[in-house]
Amino acid sequence: MSKKDIPYKIYLSESELPTQWYNIRADMKNKPAPLLNPGTLEPMTLEELSVVFCTELAKQELDDTTPYIDIPEELMDFYRMYRPSPLIRAYCLEEKLGTPAHIYYKFEGNNTSGSHKLNSAIAQAYYAKKQGLKGVTTETGAGQWGTALSMACSYLGIDCKVFMVKVSYEQKPFRREVMRTFGASATPSPSPDTNVGREILEKFPGTTGSLGCAISEAVEAAVSTEGYRYVLGSVLSQVLLHQSIVGLETKAALDKYGVKPDIIIGCAGGGSNLGGLIAPFMGEKLRGEADYEIIAVEPASCPSFTRGVYAYDFCDTGKVCPLAKMYTLGSGFIPAPNHAGGLRYHGMSSALSQLYHDGYMSARAVSQTSVFEAGEQFCRVEGILPAPESNHAIKVAIDEALKCKETGEEKTIVFGLTGTGYFDMTAYEKFNTGMMTDSAPTDEELARAFADLPVVNK
């Protein structure tokens, strides 16, 4: 392979690790719409947000003008343990597909939390500790975020209470146990520990829970416990800020070898991975310095970009959180039970929603069997068993590479490989045994969910 001038893995040295996060909102002409107080319907103030979030994180949430924000040195120390993450040239996949396209993926699964979620988890835990808090509360669905946060809190020595969607809690005992090994508590949600949880349990005794419900419980637990704040793994602008390190590293690695991508692909649930990966590229696009085709990939069973409406909506089931303007399927929407893995949030990052609305990126919804098929194909040649979420990006990367095969174009495709699938083998088993099925909401279901949108949109 001496003829190959790009290495299989492009590692940056520690000294090339970005020392600032990039805040995409600073370069947006149309800023994302502000979070609204659900009572007054006025934009949330720093004081109001600081009841729920650490003050420093609330500031980051409101800051849509500062383009670069220094990463504190203590955080850099943690990042240095597992970052820079590798940018990998998928030579083996290219060969297998017989495509002239050049495919790269940014691999974020090389840390024990198993995903990119750690980048924001450690930042949020850090600010909580700096503020002198005892601990944080959060929710987790598929478990990547809860795992990452447990790891971060364990490292910093603060408490971590995770409300885990009940169905995941029961189906993913190993994921739960990783959190416990890191010293966190994991409570199945809905739980009898909160008012919201008790109400929902009373109304729907057999419910297996939802992300929106777990969020409500985690927020309630935070605001009602002295010395605690709530943290969230996606959707928020602060999370996209922290995740920008993924994109900054990707761009630095490509720049090092003079490679300019044509297409950038990321899976999108709440937007943490996609927003982080595309950040510096989107920045160039917004400033008119370069052009890239940017594609968000979402599950057909939870298609907020492709079938949602752009409106203010509740972020949680209990309706205790601020309202966000976003592409949403309605806060009551829950993906069909056969949907595996994450990417199951009803809404989407406000910043990404605005960018999508303004035409800076496109979106595709894909069926989960096609997604697992792509993931298995990838895994057998590239030697990484991807998370179901990552498989969405792989699917569209392969689709685009096969288009290049037809046209003969040598496009450069970059996608985000957000994590590993070690804890998703039940889903792989379903796929391997032909038991996996697809689903998508009907128009009637969506219409019912949209009817529940808050009155502020009228």
Place this chain on the structure above:
Amino acid sequence: MSKKDIPYKIYLSESELPTQWYNIRADMKNKPAPLLNPGTLEPMTLEELSVVFCTELAKQELDDTTPYIDIPEELMDFYRMYRPSPLIRAYCLEEKLGTPAHIYYKFEGNNTSGSHKLNSAIAQAYYAKKQGLKGVTTETGAGQWGTALSMACSYLGIDCKVFMVKVSYEQKPFRREVMRTFGASATPSPSPDTNVGREILEKFPGTTGSLGCAISEAVEAAVSTEGYRYVLGSVLSQVLLHQSIVGLETKAALDKYGVKPDIIIGCAGGGSNLGGLIAPFMGEKLRGEADYEIIAVEPASCPSFTRGVYAYDFCDTGKVCPLAKMYTLGSGFIPAPNHAGGLRYHGMSSALSQLYHDGYMSARAVSQTSVFEAGEQFCRVEGILPAPESNHAIKVAIDEALKCKETGEEKTIVFGLTGTGYFDMTAYEKFNTGMMTDSAPTDEELARAFADLPVVNK
């Protein structure tokens, strides 16, 4: 952390990746005793070995004079996908322990197979393919080897049949499913598919299987199926040869920063990790060029070095394999059922046995609760959740670092972090809930097992 002159992670560039394996036997004055034909008790010839192993691997097994063997270019391509692996300076652990010692670990868990086993799996699969074989058979206990081999065979497009110790097959469904995702078949052993398996099932209908029994089945399946050979993940000299890449990279990374280790620590089951990690350091020691303290760590429940005898023994339960001279607990030995994870083989690499016998290294047996305690301590500060096997090395590394704290010595300690513990959360759960127990064979049990040693020793 700008004051730190050694990075958190020392990565070698692709061009610094070793292109040859190092064969420790070439530098041994007392060569390891030869494998014996169980029928004639004469040393196994190339022809005889080639019935079981690929011819090229049989040659490597017999070669105790060539110090360096080229890694084929196609293999180098595969290695480049996940190697060089990082050598990590455990700054956070050092700080937590308050030790003046400098601790480094070579992390081999950064590939989807999750462990160092892939280094030899891909080599063995490569030679099988090159010989035009249809596929390979093997056994797996904890599942790391089976996973790695499945991945390697999938990449090269050859068939892979894994006999998995029944208790693991049932307790580790996710591990089994990873193999299936890579396209391999996994059969619980003992199985009705082989003569050996049927015999054992008839004699012990309720047996949960053992590694020795799975080896017998895999060997039988290989020699009785056209176009198949048997491959093994540890114990053999060829495996240590392939694993030498771990040690060569470790040494190259340390040399790059002018660091000379005082103590090198590896866990030892059959010896694949330990033999690979220490290879170039032991070579220097054998040639009188440098001195290192080398420590093998084994479970108190399977203490072949520390409580075994140095004798010829059967490598498998069915007694169909060649005899090997090694430290052994007797081929009938099975660790107590409460023993978690791997490191459960009754014997030990012949080469390492000879080196231990000649006083070039020491060995320690440790209890599993102390091992998991060390692993959890490590995990909370270093952010990697280690495999139970790796926890053995961590335990002794911490012990040595705490000794330095007492004496004030600034020793440099290097240990092998062989893999991640994602598939061992049941064991972690036992530890976390206080349900984990320790065990060690009684002298009477060992005496009974030793009585079964083959007559050649008399």
